[in-house]
Amino acid sequence: MDIQLKRGILDACVLAAIKNDDSYGYQIIKDMKPYLELSESTLYTILKRLETAEMLTVRSQEHDGRLRKYYHITEKGRARIEEFRRDFQEILSIYQFITREETENE
Amino acid sequence: MDIQLKRGILDACVLAAIKNDDSYGYQIIKDMKPYLELSESTLYTILKRLETAEMLTVRSQEHDGRLRKYYHITEKGRARIEEFRRDFQEILSIYQFITREETENE
DNA sequence: TGTGACACATCGTATCACGAAGTATATCGC
DNA sequence: GCGATATACTTCGTGATACGATGTGTCACA
Numbered sequence: 101m102d103i104q105l106k107r108g109i110l111d112a113c114v115l116a117a118i119k120n121d122d123s124y125g126y127q128i129i130k131d132m133k134p135y136l137e138l139s140e141s142t143l144y145t146i147l148k149r150l151e152t153a154e155m156l157t158v159r160s161q162e163h164d165g166r167l168r169k170y171y172h173i174t175e176k177g178r179a180r181i182e183e184f185r186r187d188f189q190e191i192l193s194i195y196q197f198i199t200r201e202e203t204e205n206e
Numbered sequence: 207m208d209i210q211l212k213r214g215i216l217d218a219c220v221l222a223a224i225k226n227d228d229s230y231g232y233q234i235i236k237d238m239k240p241y242l243e244l245s246e247s248t249l250y251t252i253l254k255r256l257e258t259a260e261m262l263t264v265r266s267q268e269h270d271g272r273l274r275k276y277y278h279i280t281e282k283g284r285a286r287i288e289e290f291r292r293d294f295q296e297i298l299s300i301y302q303f304i305t306r307e308e309t310e311n312e
Numbered sequence: 313t314g315t316g317a318c319a320c321a322t323c324g325t326a327t328c329a330c331g332a333a334g335t336a337t338a339t340c341g342c
Numbered sequence: 343g344c345g346a347t348a349t350a351c352t353t354c355g356t357g358a359t360a361c362g363a364t365g366t367g368t369c370a371c372a
Contacts, residue, residue: 110359110360141363141364142361149358164368167367167368
């Protein structure tokens with residue numbers, strides 16, 4: 101998948117991954133894998149950014165002697181998903197523009 | 207529109223704007239305006255990049271005493287549009303993932 | 313004992329959209 | 343004739359950001 105195309109959906113995608121249940125980095129990667137592959141360095145960068153933007157909150161919790169950081173979506177985060185949904189409607193009309201075939205003899 | 211989301215479609219969009227007929231910078235901006243606003247600095251950067259990538263060719267031509275650079279799409283350019291079309295199918299399924307509502311009581 | 317899964321972190325790099333500013337010509341109103 | 347506006351292309355600097363490489367540490371299993 102083209103990197104530039106990926107860029108636009110990553111934030112919304114990560115937020116969507118924790119939309120229903122809190123989750124942690126490693127799990128998020130596994131959940132998204134069927135749809136979209138992303139490396140750990142990329143994900144943690146995104147999570148940090150979303151935290152700074154107050155779209156999610158973090159809580160550390162030990163699990164089998166290993167640290168896990170659970171991420172919880174905020175209202176701002178949900179709003180971000182909604183914004184993505186709206187933007188995507190525009191994208192769809194641009195997609196039509198890009199892929200339309202020239203009809204008749206103009 | 208979110209810049210990151212825009213990034214992914216810009217190249218394909220510009221190529222689509224010259225897909226049927228050769229065109230020049232100023233005209234391309236006007237044609238795309240109903241779908242997508244972009245500044246001159248952005249467009250010319252993209253055109254240069256697409257030329258380097260051999261997705262289009264350029265020919266200078268004088269018009270009313272002013273220089274115009276006409277851009278012509280190549281086979282590689284058309285292939286790029288096709289690639290976009292394929293990638294977009296993936297994007298659609300990710301869109302489903304992002305926007306799906308949790309059903310029943312899980 | 314070592315290999316692989318789990319889990320998170322940091323650093324450097326390359327890509328890229330865009331605003332700002334510049335150059336130059338043509339047209340139109342006053 | 344003069345200023346404003348449209349046409350047309352260019353260059354520079356900056357900020358955002360995905361990702362590979364690399365590192366830290368734990369746990370399970372053979």
